[in-house]
Each structure stands twice: as C-alpha cells, then as structure tokens.
Amino acid sequence: MVRIRVLVVDDHRIFAESLAAALAAEPDVDVSAAGSGPAALRSMERAVAEGRRFDVLLVDSELGGNVPGARPAVPVQEGNAEGLVDGISLVAGVRSGHPHVRTVVLAEKDDPRRAALALQAGASGWVAKDCSLSRLLTVIRGVLRDETHLPPALLTGVLRELTAARKHRTESERLVESLTPREREVLRCMVAGLGRKAVAERLFLSPHTVRTHMQNVLGKLGVHSTLAAVALARRAGVGPVDLGHGGRITVEESSSA
Numbered sequence: 001m002v003r004i005r006v007l008v009v010d011d012h013r014i015f016a017e018s019l020a021a022a023l024a025a026e027p028d029v030d031v032s033a034a035g036s037g038p039a040a041l042r043s044m045e046r047a048v049a050e051g052r053r054f055d056v057l058l059v060d061s062e063l064g065g066n067v068p069g070a071r072p073a074v075p076v077q078e079g080n081a082e083g084l085v086d087g088i089s090l091v092a093g094v095r096s097g098h099p100h101v102r103t104v105v106l107a108e109k110d111d112p113r114r115a116a117l118a119l120q121a122g123a124s125g126w127v128a129k130d131c132s133l134s135r136l137l138t139v140i141r142g143v144l145r146d147e148t149h150l151p152p153a154l155l156t157g158v159l160r161e162l163t164a165a166r167k168h169r170t171e172s173e174r175l176v177e178s179l180t181p182r183e184r185e186v187l188r189c190m191v192a193g194l195g196r197k198a199v200a201e202r203l204f205l206s207p208h209t210v211r212t213h214m215q216n217v218l219g220k221l222g223v224h225s226t227l228a229a230v231a232l233a234r235r236a237g238v239g240p241v242d243l244g245h246g247g248r249i250t251v252e253e254s255s256s257a
Contacts, residue, residue: 095122112157
C-alpha cells in the first residue's frame with residue numbers, strides 16, 4: 001500500500017491535533033502536525049534528511065493570525081518579528097523550496113481574493129475547515145494527481161481575481177520597462193528596503209543623484225511613495241537587490257548616472 005504523508009500546519013493546537021487524529025485513522029495516511037510556518041519548514045527538512053518527505057501540506061490560510069491582504073508574500077525563512085509566517089507566504093516558500101509537495105489551504109470562510117493569492121503562490125486546493133473528512137481526503141488524493149480543487153461557489157470569484165491580477169501585472173511590467181537600467185537598479189534597492197544613503201553607497205552615487213533617480217522612478221511608475229513603488233515592482237516580478245554582495249553594481253546604460 002502506497003502511503004500518503006501529510007503535514008497539518010495550524011497554530012490552533014486543538015484543531016490541528018483533531019484533524020491529524022482523524023486523518024491518521026485512514027489506513028493509507030501518515031500524518032504529523034506543526035504549529036507555525038518555521039516549525040513546518042523544520043519538519044519538512046527533517047523528513048527530507050530521513051528519506052521520508054511529505055506529500056501534502058494542509059495549511060491554515062490565516063496562519064499566525066497575519067492576513068497580509070495585498071502585500072507580497074514575505075520570504076518564508078524570515079517570518080515577522082515573532083518568527084511567524086502567514087499561510088500564503090508558507091505556500092510560496094514550499095513551492096520554491098519543495099516543489100514536489102502539494103499544498104492545500106484550509107480556510108475558515110470562502111474568500112475569492114485570498115484563494116486567488118493562494119493559487120498564485122502555488123497552492124493546489126482551497127478547502128473549508130468545516131468540510132467533511134471524506135471531502136478533505138478526496139482533495140488530498142486529487143492534488144496528488146495534479147488536480148486543482150476549489151469549492152464551486154468560489155470559482156467565478158477566483159477567476160475574476162486572477163484575471164484582474166494578470167491585468168495589473170501586465171500594466172506593472174510595462175511601467176517597469178519604461179525605467180532606465182540605472183533606475184531599475186535603484187528600484188531593486190528600494191524593494192530590498194534600502195534607504196537613500198544606503199543606495200548611494202551601494203551604487204557609488206551621491207545622495208542627491210539617488211534622490212533624483214528615486215523621484216524619476218516614482219514619476220515613471222505613476223506612484224507617490226516608496227511603498228507603492230515597491231508593491232508595483234513586486235507585481236511586475238522585480239526582486240530585491242542581493243544584499244549578500246557588497247561590491248559595486250555595474251549597470252550598462254547609454255548615458256551617465
């Protein structure tokens with residue numbers, strides 16, 4: 001018998017333990033539980049090291065009590081100040097670090113926007129926490145066959161959200177493409193959270209020049225704040241500059257910085 005290894009990730013201990021116990025009663029399911037994103041990652045790494053990796057993660061959509069709304073998912077290794085990682089961020093981190101693992105989001109309520117974010121992050125399903133055990137098992141087995149599972153009532157709303165997100169991403173990409181190479185590097189520094197002085201030191205520019213570049217970035221992107229510029233950059237797929245490298249960033253461009 002092929003056994004399915006499931007990890008339940010929920011910071012509500014009673015719910016997590018109850019769900020794990022119910023799943024463990026199935027003859028073909030091995031189940032463990034974790035109470036946070038970092039704990040889940042440690043469990044996954046341990047399982048990989050022992051040659052018994054997980055197949056499916058069941059992740060609380062509001063893990064850590066942190067609902068990020070429109071903000072991009074944070075790197076799953078970072079979490080917030082308390083070391084917590086929200087559910088959507090965990091899904092994204094698992095997709096990146098453990099692409100063979102399927103994730104299913106467990107939700108208190110149907111939310112098309114959150115469900116769309118989960119699918120964009122790499123989730124294979126969205127299931128109500130109060131669904132029947134048989135329904136949950138159907139979803140678990142289905143995602144292992146590369147199926148995507150959504151409640152029928154959510155389908156129209158999720159498709160609308162995904163269509164809107166695609167449109168916003170296309171527009172954001174167009175705006176980012178209007179930047180010069182130097183301005184794109186400045187934007188990447190902004191995404192990394194660097195202030196004007198730090199950007200100046202990193203790019204070997206004067207603070208005044210960096211200020212001008214930042215103003216040009218905001219103007220071309222059509223936004224009025226660094227936070228809005230970073231959000232738009234994230235939508236366009238612009239990542240942060242590598243803070244692990246202390247050398248100068250070389251940018252090829254036709255005009256001087």
